[in-house]
Amino acid sequence: MPIREQEIDALARHFVESMIAGGAIVPKADPEALIACVVEFLSANFEQENQIDEEADRMAEDEARRHPGIDVTRLRHLIRQRIAERRGFTL
Helix, strand or coil: CCCCHHHHHHHHHHHHHHHHHCCCCCCCCCHHHHHHHHHHHHHHHHHHHHHHHHHHHHHHHHHHHHCCCCCHHHHHHHHHHHHHHHHCCCC
């Protein structure tokens, strides 16, 4: 289930505001600009994860057609891990 834009916005806002309030960072730019950067980063990250999931689904379904009786869920999980590893993406 893909994450919605409103959820990404809320997560980014909470993250930046918490970091500022906790004194972990002292912003040198407008906090709204920082939030926008975090939103952009999170959106790209979730999009890449969705692409990995879709590719793993396709590959697992293709393999399941060739080998009925295979555990598709486990296969999908393993394929997903390998794709992420190959792309240098941390799941």
